[in-house]
Amino acid sequence: MTDDLISKKELLDLTGISYGQLYRWKRKNLIPEEWFIRKSSYTGQETFFPKQQILLRIDKILHMKDGLSLDELADVFSPTLGDVEMSAKQLLERNIVSQISLDLLKEAGREQPLYALEQIMMLYVLDKLLMSGDITRQEGALLIDVMSEHYYRFTGKPSELMLIRKMGVPSFMLVTAGTEFYFDNGVKVVLRQSMGTFMEELKLKLG
Numbered sequence: 001m002t003d004d005l006i007s008k009k010e011l012l013d014l015t016g017i018s019y020g021q022l023y024r025w026k027r028k029n030l031i032p033e034e035w036f037i038r039k040s041s042y043t044g045q046e047t048f049f050p051k052q053q054i055l056l057r058i059d060k061i062l063h064m065k066d067g068l069s070l071d072e073l074a075d076v077f078s079p080t081l082g083d084v085e086m087s088a089k090q091l092l093e094r095n096i097v098s099q100i101s102l103d104l105l106k107e108a109g110r111e112q113p114l115y116a117l118e119q120i121m122m123l124y125v126l127d128k129l130l131m132s133g134d135i136t137r138q139e140g141a142l143l144i145d146v147m148s149e150h151y152y153r154f155t156g157k158p159s160e161l162m163l164i165r166k167m168g169v170p171s172f173m174l175v176t177a178g179t180e181f182y183f184d185n186g187v188k189v190v191l192r193q194s195m196g197t198f199m200e201e202l203k204l205k206l207g
Contacts (some may be wrong), residue, residue: 006051015058028070030061030077032158035180036051042063050178053194060200084154084206085114091123096205101127104137108144109178118155122147124202125161125195134191135163139170146172161198163191178206 012019025031038049052126057077064073088111091097101123105111115123129135135143143161151174158177163170166187175181177194 004051005039005048006054006087007041008047008049011049011054011058011179015055015062016120017058017062025061025070029074030070031057034158054129056197076200084117084120086120087114091115091120094205095201096120097123097127098131101130101140104140105144110144110148118151120206121199121202122151123197126207128198128201129191135170139163141171142170142172146174150174159195161191161193161195162189164189 006014011017012022022031022127026033026036029123035049035054037050038045039048040046057205061186064076068076073137080123086094087095088102092099094103095122102111102144104126105123112119122144126140130137154174154176160175160177160179162173162175164183164187165171168188176194177196181189182191
């Protein structure tokens with residue numbers, strides 16, 4: 001079995017949660033249905049999960065469940081946001097993005113008086129990756145283009161952001177979560193991250 005997956009038994013043993021908690025959180029949409037992966041094993045059919053994602057999600061649930069109801073947690077983890085519009089000044093004041101990201105957006109010719117949810121999400125992802133050093137300013141400009149043009153196609157759907165490079169040339173991709181990719185040997189996957197994770201962080205900031 002690939003190291004990227006963890007069995008249900010291993011998950012329950014590792015996290016200390018019960019079978020009942022796991023499936024109650026599933027019913028409340030705290031854990032996505034598509035993370036429950038049925039596979040054949042030497043003992044018959046077993047349920048596996050994407051290891052990194054499920055461990056991160058359960059850690060968040062355990063740390064947040066005392067302050068929020070399960071319904072409120074489900075809202076935090078859902079892939080969509082409610083109606084929000086914010087100005088650049090508001091985004092700065094609430095520490096959602098930095099001036100560097102807003103300046104880069106202006107250079108790309110996409111500055112606006114008010115930013116809707118999808119644009120706030122794009123700015124948040126841009127800022128997070130720039131500040132962490134995961135992408136360069138040049139790559140940030142590419143990210144603005146791909147998210148401005150295509151992110152709306154994934155509204156309400158699990159999706160992932162990928163950054164690949166070939167011979168030093170970067171390219172971003174937005175893909176459906178869990179999609180398998182096969183590249184030639186010259187391509188390196190630099191970054192692959194769930195957009196849902198960014199969304200959860202953004203929702204907490206928008207509070």
